[in-house]
Amino acid sequence: MAPADADDCDEACQAARKAQDPLADVRAIMTDNTVSFGTADEQTGYGFQIQPVYSIPTDLGFNFIARGIVPITGVHEGAAFPKLGPNQIGGTNYTWGISDIMLQGFVVPQLENLPIKFGVGPQVSLRSRTDDVVGGPGWGAGAAAVAFGFAGDLSYGAIFGHHWGEDSFSLSTIQPIVFYNTDLLGGSYFGYNNSITYDWSGKAGDRWQVPVGLTVGKTFALDGGYAVDVNLGGYALAAHPNGGADAQFKFGVSVFFP
Numbered sequence: 001m002a003p004a005d006a007d008d009c010d011e012a013c014q015a016a017r018k019a020q021d022p023l024a025d026v027r028a029i030m031t032d033n034t035v036s037f038g039t040a041d042e043q044t045g046y047g048f049q050i051q052p053v054y055s056i057p058t059d060l061g062f063n064f065i066a067r068g069i070v071p072i073t074g075v076h077e078g079a080a081f082p083k084l085g086p087n088q089i090g091g092t093n094y095t096w097g098i099s100d101i102m103l104q105g106f107v108v109p110q111l112e113n114l115p116i117k118f119g120v121g122p123q124v125s126l127r128s129r130t131d132d133v134v135g136g137p138g139w140g141a142g143a144a145a146v147a148f149g150f151a152g153d154l155s156y157g158a159i160f161g162h163h164w165g166e167d168s169f170s171l172s173t174i175q176p177i178v179f180y181n182t183d184l185l186g187g188s189y190f191g192y193n194n195s196i197t198y199d200w201s202g203k204a205g206d207r208w209q210v211p212v213g214l215t216v217g218k219t220f221a222l223d224g225g226y227a228v229d230v231n232l233g234g235y236a237l238a239a240h241p242n243g244g245a246d247a248q249f250k251f252g253v254s255v256f257f258p
Contacts, residue, residue: 012187015221018256019229020155020179020189022146023108023119025055025063030254036245045245046074046096057110065106065119071099073134097130100137100165104144116149116157125165137165153181155189170200179215188218194235194250206242211235215250225258 009017018024029052036045050070057063074096103126106119125140140163148157159175179191194211217231233250240246 012219012221013181015227015256016181016187016189016219016229017150017155019217019219019227019254020177021148022157022159022177023063023065023106023117023148025057026053026256027055028053028254028256031252033251035249036247037249038246039243043076045076048072061110063108063110065108065121067104067106069102069104071101071134071136073097073099075133095131095133097134099129099134100140101126101128102163106144106146114149115151116147118145118147120145123161123163125163127166137163137169137171138167140165140169148177155179155181155191168201172198172200185218188216190214190216193231193233194248199241202241208239209237209241209244210239211248212238213248217252227256229254229256 018026032049034047052068055063055065074094076094102123104123106121108119123142123144125137127138129135142161142163144161146159156178161173163171173195175195177193179189181189193215197209199207213233213235215231215233219227219229221227231252235248237246
């Protein structure tokens with residue numbers, strides 16, 4: 001659980017807080033994985049992300065959080081895996097590969113007794129694709145901002161970002177994060193954690209992707225300060241590009257180091 005008073009938060013509670021908070025002082029390897037269904041030609045798309053995170057405290061009144069996003073994708077002609085950008089993907093068979101890597105940095109002020117903390121910073125994308133079929137924004141840059149807080153058993157916040165890349169790539173992203181923590185199964189949570197996107201270079205009527213659904217998960221506190229978070233989610237896409245997927249199954253396994 002995540003009680004209002006952090007001083008009353010036991011080891012399991014602290015582990016859950018760190019797993020849910022994108023601005024937490026952690027060193028971790030996270031994953032965010034999506035299987036997409038229901039494209040126009042009934043194909044399935046696969047999008048897996050490995051996200052190393054490293055928080056660096058400073059004596060300058062802020063922490064710096066470095067995050068990498070390494071996308072590993074499997075695509076079929078017409079399948080709409082969660083890739084950023086307007087370009088149609090394709091191929092006669094499944095193609096697997098590394099897409100374009102994203103690097104993010106957040107400056108997080110070290111402020112006391114605030115109900116919500118925040119962070120801002122730049123992001124850059126690298127043209128690291130192993131095949132154009134699995135490509136993303138290519139070389140590009142943008143910015144992101146995060147706000148996050150706790151209120152009793154509720155954790156809440158959002159990540160806002162915009163990114164520009166090659167071939168007129170221009171994408172805005174809002175990722176609401178809202179979890180309710182319970183005592184069920186010795187401590188678990190449920191809520192919403194997914195990305196709403198708007199593609200500025202897409203055709204009219206094809207610019208929004210809006211997932212609606214639920215994520216459930218549990219954080220396991222281990223000996224030595226380690227922790228593992230496991231979560232599952234199911235989402236319908238209330239809005240999506242023409243021919244794109246209309247449902248998502250999401251899952252993640254993240255390891256936190258002391």
